[in-house]
Amino acid sequence: MKGIRRLAQHLDISIGTVSRALNGRSDVSEETRRRVIEAAAAMGYAPNQAGRSLRQGNTNAVGFMIELGSDASSNNDNFFLGVFDGVQSALARHHLDLVVLPCATDEDPTQYMQRMIARHLVDAMIISATHRRDTRIDVLQAARLPFITLGRSATEGEHPWIDLDFAGVARRAVDRLAAAGHRRIAVAVPSNDINLGFVFLDSYKSALTANGLPFDPALVFRVPSSEQGGYQLGHDICAMGDRPSAVVLNYELLALGLYRRLGESGLTPGRDLAVIGFREGPASRFLAPTLTCFRLSLRDLGIALGEALLASMPAYAEVYPQGIVRRIWPMELVPGESDRA
Amino acid sequence: MKGIRRLAQHLDISIGTVSRALNGRSDVSEETRRRVIEAAAAMGYAPNQAGRSLRQGNTNAVGFMIELGSDASSNNDNFFLGVFDGVQSALARHHLDLVVLPCATDEDPTQYMQRMIARHLVDAMIISATHRRDTRIDVLQAARLPFITLGRSATEGEHPWIDLDFAGVARRAVDRLAAAGHRRIAVAVPSNDINLGFVFLDSYKSALTANGLPFDPALVFRVPSSEQGGYQLGHDICAMGDRPSAVVLNYELLALGLYRRLGESGLTPGRDLAVIGFREGPASRFLAPTLTCFRLSLRDLGIALGEALLASMPAYAEVYPQGIVRRIWPMELVPGESDRA
DNA sequence: GAGTGCACCGTAAACGTTTCTGGCACGATC
């Protein structure tokens, strides 16, 4: 005898009553409820999730899919762990748990997503690093699974999203450099089709125009989102005859590689090339000269993601009457010495 | 009509036959199997995991619990993402999926573990950053859930583990520094009760002895495992009257903070203080002077973890007849310029 | 031509839970 039956037999009541008592139903006497709860704690009983899911049709879990392979994930441990923490906190208030679903490098992300949906492992999903056209979104919509994306996409649909303020970062970076007199401002964008690259580049262009500067395609550097990409960026810049005087980065780790490559050519950020980095992170804080970049609270972002997702789940929509959330997440400029050139 | 019934009705055969066909049972004709598989693909059918788990008593998923709170995991330079990739690859060969279970900073890890076990969400578990006494292990053993730990622990038990070669790193670092003539070699160890700290310190002490050097408690620095900890370490060293001439680090990000703090005092690693770092990572590769540290393949480590876990699961033990794996994972010295002092 | 074995398939039970339905006991109401 196992599970709820064992508990019921031990208390000499029916399993139905045990279930109602534990689930806070009204038609149970307070006395009985107390006995059940105490016995459950004493015997270490907790309802089997499979039985529960089968009957109720939901799993009380939310998935967060990450792609380990592509540098399109454009993120690292430190980014994700911070966000997870916030999401988990937001969900825990409703007894939902977060499970992270990592898609290995050797697996197709869309197929992986389909498998996870078919498994009915989670009630809702969060996906990050959205592509310009993201087939994962099509799959999620076809499955009618509530979801939110961290990052926008050109894929049609009415789904909720939260996106970092890439446009604002690019604009403020260009404004700042232009105000300091720079006229040849380069930009780094991802070499794949991740959506933020388009947003970043568009905003960069219009900021140039707004500052009366011409757009020069030779100043757009497509590099992988990694330190290697930053190194390559530095290499490409150093190899140019007519070097830009400043560069705006779109990914946090680019600054590391760029600094190193500049150093190898005897160049100093902030003196020979003005650099504005992207996200402030553990590594960027220790660069010399200090990096001008942008700050955000990962935990707050995670909480906002969790709450926006809850708002899109029918069972919680009344608690979070925000409708479909579409939100640009602000980032705060942290001045450093790297853009003093 | 949903699920397997819909598929069976569409094919005009019984649900039992559909199930047997999809699960590769023998007593179904090849012709029928083909039809079923094709129809399943066409209709996007995949068995509901809740029903499956309930019947079979397992979930075909493995959990990897990480503590978002502990400072050992707060900023770890893509350590986890690399390991996940390997684990996932190893498990995928047996149609098992990896789900990562992040324990939020505001939740007790042991309670979280108990909740996850009670949910019957996974068939086996991986835990990392084991403490000297780790109650999560007790909980796992009481639940009779197969598990493996990444890191050892003083907790009694016969469970499998894989541990990075902290002892070897400390010994080789001390040997190398002693051979270079250093006589006052400091060491950084974590300020919490994570197990690797004890291993690291013990090995450091015996290596001193082996090299005929005295042990000086004043040269043991207990600092948090973070860049902040490294900064604090640098601060403490700079404040000493009789400074050590070398220091051995136990955590990858310490080097970043240490470099910065030394710089603030006008000191240069490799000239004023010999530094041997721990794990080579994206950040450490960009330090100047280059850091002497140790290398390992995270993906291979993950694969080994996955296979060792499979070996401890009754259903897969015959495929992986390795018994209970207890293994020190080697790390390779990467010479740099930081220990030339 | 009855018996035997085999390949294939349908039927139904079982997994652990929640929830619907019904029913008992008791007090209140007219």
Place this chain on the structure above:
DNA sequence: GATCGTGCCAGAAACGTTTACGGTGCACTC
């Protein structure tokens, strides 16, 4: 005193799947 309402609980159905069991038709054997 019959009726009604209410508080509480037992019983059973249902969720979607796998699997033990039994049965049918066919080929083959003596």
